[in-house]
Amino acid sequence: SQTIHQWPATLVQPVGSPLSLECTVEGTSNPNLYWYRQAAGRGLQLLFYSIGIDQISSEVPQNLSASRPQDRQFILSSKKLLLSDSGFYLCAWSVQLEGTIYFGEGSWLTVV
C-alpha cells in the first residue's frame, strides 16, 4: 500500500532563517506531488504541484520554492522566512491518471 511521510512535524524558526520541509511517498511510482498551506481557520491553498522530476508548477507568487530531486521526494524551501509564512503545511500525492489526492500528516511552521 502507499504511504506518505513528511517532516519535521513541528518547526519554530526565526524570521529571516531558511526552511526545508521534506516529503516522501512510498508504494507508487511517478505520482503527482503537491504542497498545500493551511492558515489558521482557513481552507487549503495549493502552493506547488509537480508531475515529474524537476517539473514544478507554482500556483501563487511567494517566498517559497519547491524541488523534486527524486521521483517520490518533494521538498519545500525558503531562503528567508517571513512571519506570514507561518501555518500548517501539507504534502500530498495523487496517481497521475486518477484524481484522488492523499495527504501527509502535516508540518506546523511557526515563524517568530
Add this chain to the structure above:
Amino acid sequence: AQSVTQPDIHITVSEGASLELRCNYSYGATPYLFWYVQSPGQGLQLLLKYFSGDTLVQGIKGFEAEFKRSQSSFNLRKPSVHWSDAAEYFCAVGRKGGFKTIFGAGTRLFVKA
C-alpha cells in the same frame, strides 16, 4: 469560475443525531467529488469520492454522500453521529490528475453529549 461552497462554517449536532453537511460546486467539466475529514493538527483523510455511476456513494466511518447534478451539490450524511466525528470536513471538486482540485473552506463539526 470554478468554486466549492460549504455554506456552514460550523455545525453542532447531538451525539446520536443525524448529520448533513452541505457542499455546492461550480465546475465546467463533469467533476470528480470528494469529502475529507481533518482532526486538529492532522492531515486530511479521504472519507469518500464520486467519479461516476451510482450517485449515492458510501465511505468510511459510516458516511455517505449523494451527488445531485441538477443542484450542483454533493452533501455528506451520517445517520448517527458519534463524539469521535467532531472534526473539520472539507468538500473538494476536481478532475483526472488531481492538480486542478479545489477545496471548500471547511465545516467544523461539534458534537454535544
